[in-house]
Amino acid sequence: MSSPSQPKTQKQINLLRGWPHASLLPTAAITNAAQTALTNPSISTPGLLYGPDAGYEPLREEIASWLSGFNSGSAAASTPVSGPADPDRICITGGASQNLACVLQVYSDPGYTRVWMVAPCYFLACRIFADSGLKMAAVGEGKDGVDLEGLEKKLQEAEGIERKKLKTPKPWSKTYRNIIYCVPTFSNPSGKTMTLPCRKSLVQLARKYDALIITDDVYDFLQWPTTATSSIPASNKTTALLPRLVDVDRTLDPIPSQDGFGNTVSNGSFSKIAGPGTRTGWAEASPKFTYGLSQCGSSRSGGAPSQLTATIVCELLRSGELGRHIEGVLVPAYQRRYGALMDAIQRWLVPLGVTVGEVSSEGGIFGGFFVWVEMPAGVDSGVVARRAKEREGLVVAPGSMFEVEGDDSVKFDRGVRLCFAWVEEEELAEGVERLGRVVREITEEGVTGRVDEGELGVDLGEFR
Numbered sequence: 001m002s003s004p005s006q007p008k009t010q011k012q013i014n015l016l017r018g019w020p021h022a023s024l025l026p027t028a029a030i031t032n033a034a035q036t037a038l039t040n041p042s043i044s045t046p047g048l049l050y051g052p053d054a055g056y057e058p059l060r061e062e063i064a065s066w067l068s069g070f071n072s073g074s075a076a077a078s079t080p081v082s083g084p085a086d087p088d089r090i091c092i093t094g095g096a097s098q099n100l101a102c103v104l105q106v107y108s109d110p111g112y113t114r115v116w117m118v119a120p121c122y123f124l125a126c127r128i129f130a131d132s133g134l135k136m137a138a139v140g141e142g143k144d145g146v147d148l149e150g151l152e153k154k155l156q157e158a159e160g161i162e163r164k165k166l167k168t169p170k171p172w173s174k175t176y177r178n179i180i181y182c183v184p185t186f187s188n189p190s191g192k193t194m195t196l197p198c199r200k201s202l203v204q205l206a207r208k209y210d211a212l213i214i215t216d217d218v219y220d221f222l223q224w225p226t227t228a229t230s231s232i233p234a235s236n237k238t239t240a241l242l243p244r245l246v247d248v249d250r251t252l253d254p255i256p257s258q259d260g261f262g263n264t265v266s267n268g269s270f271s272k273i274a275g276p277g278t279r280t281g282w283a284e285a286s287p288k289f290t291y292g293l294s295q296c297g298s299s300r301s302g303g304a305p306s307q308l309t310a311t312i313v314c315e316l317l318r319s320g321e322l323g324r325h326i327e328g329v330l331v332p333a334y335q336r337r338y339g340a341l342m343d344a345i346q347r348w349l350v351p352l353g354v355t356v357g358e359v360s361s362e363g364g365i366f367g368g369f370f371v372w373v374e375m376p377a378g379v380d381s382g383v384v385a386r387r388a389k390e391r392e393g394l395v396v397a398p399g400s401m402f403e404v405e406g407d408d409s410v411k412f413d414r415g416v417r418l419c420f421a422w423v424e425e426e427e428l429a430e431g432v433e434r435l436g437r438v439v440r441e442i443t444e445e446g447v448t449g450r451v452d453e454g455e456l457g458v459d460l461g462e463f464r
């Protein structure tokens with residue numbers, strides 16, 4: 001039977017694209033910041049010249065004190081976590097993606113470094129690792145954010161494999177034996193948040209196995225209570241949900257003294273809070289690590305990435321406009337959108353046997369851009385995604401997209417990632433209703449088999 005195509009009048013709904021809706025961009029605030037930066041020669045002149053290796057110094061200072069405030073307490077863990085603001089720990093980047101590539105250029109070696117991706121993983125990170133010639137293996141999230149037991153077993157097994165460095169060592173860097181990549185808070189794609197005990201154990205594991213943990217901490221600022229009874233206390237409103245792994249590594253005793261590089265780097269970004277087009281972010285790590293990162297060949301040649309935008313983002317932070325945008329616009333909008341999506345999931349999907357991923361939302365707090373749902377047993381999410389696109393004009397991200405390239409041991413046949421940030425708010429419920437129709441049809445027809453993301457005909461690079 002040929003599949004009925006999407007009715008011509010039906011508008012496509014895209015729950016795959018992980019971009020902020022246009023109404024959530026702080027255009028007016030960025031205009032003001034740019035005006036300030038460009039009309040003051042003490043800002044515009046350095047802004048238009050090559051930047052220092054580690055990036056525009058005033059922005060490093062602004063970010064250091066802003067992060068130190070945000071990470072000084074913890075909404076869920078009530079632990080003081082971060083140390084004092086220290087610009088030497090901060091390096092300006094061209095965003096989390098660009099910086100991941102630089103971290104790998106400086107701190108990995110394809111003949112020596114093994115990479116462990118916590119999966120389901122941010123799918124576009126895989127290519128960045130592959131571009132550096134690195135082989136990846138998957139480790140599940142488990143209940144707490146990383147399957148620590150599984151990871152340690154794999155780390156131990158890999159110790160037995162012979163490794164040979166291919167790159168010439170540089171005095172400002174080191175070559176880690178292992179790299180662990182994860183998104184510990186409001187993960188893309190699962191929405192999951194790694195628990196505090198798991199964070200501590202992961203740092204200890206990294207110290208034991210000479211591993212660098214690279215965390216994409218790009219959603220940390222976007223958090224809200226999920227129920228009327230769970231609320232972020234007013235005094236804690238602008239504090240992080242949990243200590244980042246980089247904070248744990250900074251404070252968890254005994255701190256190893258051997259080389260001063262540490263075992264974590266936090267990859268931060270203005271993409272989700274100001275706009276992806278800013279192409280500006282920051283890395284935080286030990287001062288020694290940060291210095292080494294700033295010596296990446298592309299920064300030595302071209303100066304720090306995003307130099308001009310860094311001056312504008314600096315004004316955006318300094319004026320308090322970014323903080324007001326996050327609290328006054330983004331958080332309320334994402335909270336509403338999340339609520340609308342969850343209501344629709346309860347109404348249209350749960351009765352069909354679809355479950356919502358376990359997110360360990362600490363203290364009833366959720367955040368980020370994504371909700372992960374699991375299809376009923378026997379229903380392949382690739383089949384669902386293909387039919388949703390063909391028959392319902394609905395684009396969703398099937399679980400296979402978030403598997404780790406080259407490692408078939410961890411599969412996500414039934415998972416679907418739904419993004420509530422991009423579409424019109426009113427389209428969220430409609431999108432989920434369409435998904436419900438597809439799941440119902442497939443269940444009733446007993447359709448079996450598997451469709452991989454490669455067969456879906458969507459350009460993944462466009463979606464993030």
Ligand SMILES: Cc1ncc(COP(=O)(O)O)c(C=O)c1O
Pocket residue numbers: 018094095096097098122183188216218268269270271276280281464
């Ligand atoms: C986990 C994660 N890392 C990195 C990125 C990309 O960040 P940037 O725009 O700063 O390169 C995204 C965007 O979706 C993301 O979800």
